Amino acid sequence: MKLYYCPFACSLADHIALEEAGIDFERERVDLKLKVTASGQNYIKLTSKGYVPALQLDNGEIITENVAILDWIASHYPKLGIRGELGRTRLLEALAYISTELHRSLRPLWHSGSDQEMAEARAAIETRLEFLSNSLAGDYLFGEHPTVADCYLFVMLLWAERFGLEVPKPLVGLRERMRTRPAVKVALAIEGLS
Ligand SMILES: N[C@@H](CCC(=O)N[C@@H](CS)C(=O)NCC(=O)O)C(=O)O
The missing domain is CATH 3.40.30.10 (Glutaredoxin)
Incomplete structure (x- = not known):
């Protein structure tokens, strides 16, 4: 592979x-x-x-x-997924949100759009990070163990850090926990x- x-x-x-x-x-x-x-x-x-x-x-x-x-x-x-009848659905729900809402919103920051585009992007990112921060079910998105959705979110949080964006404290915690993993x-x- x-x-x-x-x-x-x-x-x-x-x-x-x-x-x-x-x-x-x-x-x-x-x-x-x-x-x-x-x-x-x-x-x-x-x-x-x-x-x-x-x-x-x-x-x-x-x-x-x-x-x-x-x-x-x-x-x-x-071990990187979620158990239970709705496990895969919940995982896909999180992955789709990170992909289509968060990842997409971060794109203008990589391509230096107009001031207005950048301000709109920052506002959209903040809203989405707030949503994800409120959805944490423990140390990670779905509890005490990271799933593939945390891996994706972690990269978006590294990008947010790179661009100096405001990140809710619980997500800063998630980012730092991920960083320490071997x-x-x-x-x-x-x-x-x-
Ligand atoms: N829809 C794709 C988007 C992937 C994507 O945006 N990849 C970027 C890097 S983060 C890339 O390779 N950009 C270079 C290009 O499009 O030429 C996915 O979610 O996997």
Whole structure:
């Protein structure tokens, strides 16, 4: 299995989740401007979407989209998911919110939009972080153990920190707890972020 990633991109969520799962996997860095991988493959040939993450399974199939990859990881490594009849639904609900509401709202900060766009983005992010902060069920989103949704949220919180955004205290706690986890440290070190 191989994860195609770019340092400090959203693919860090999948990188952390794979480390947390304890899976033996390869990783290959992608130059997102040139659309070329570290070994010189044309990334567009691997996925015409041209963005990370992409996870290539051992049978050659390629999965894209954070929600799908993280769901796949949780389905195969249940310690990173949620038990119970509605477990998977709740997990997908959280992943979809982080992807379509939070991740998307953070995008303008990476591309330096107009002052108005930046102010709107900041306001939207604050509302969404507040919602997530109020939904914590313990140390993490669903209790005392992190799921793949916490891996994704953690990356969004690192971005919020990078852009100097106000983050509710409970989420600062979650971010710092995630930071101390051995699997997270490994992924951050490999991506040159520690
Ligand atoms: N819908 C995709 C979006 C992934 C995405 O935005 N990837 C960014 C990095 S965080 C990227 O690769 N951007 C480069 C590009 O689009 O050319 C997902 O959720 O996986």
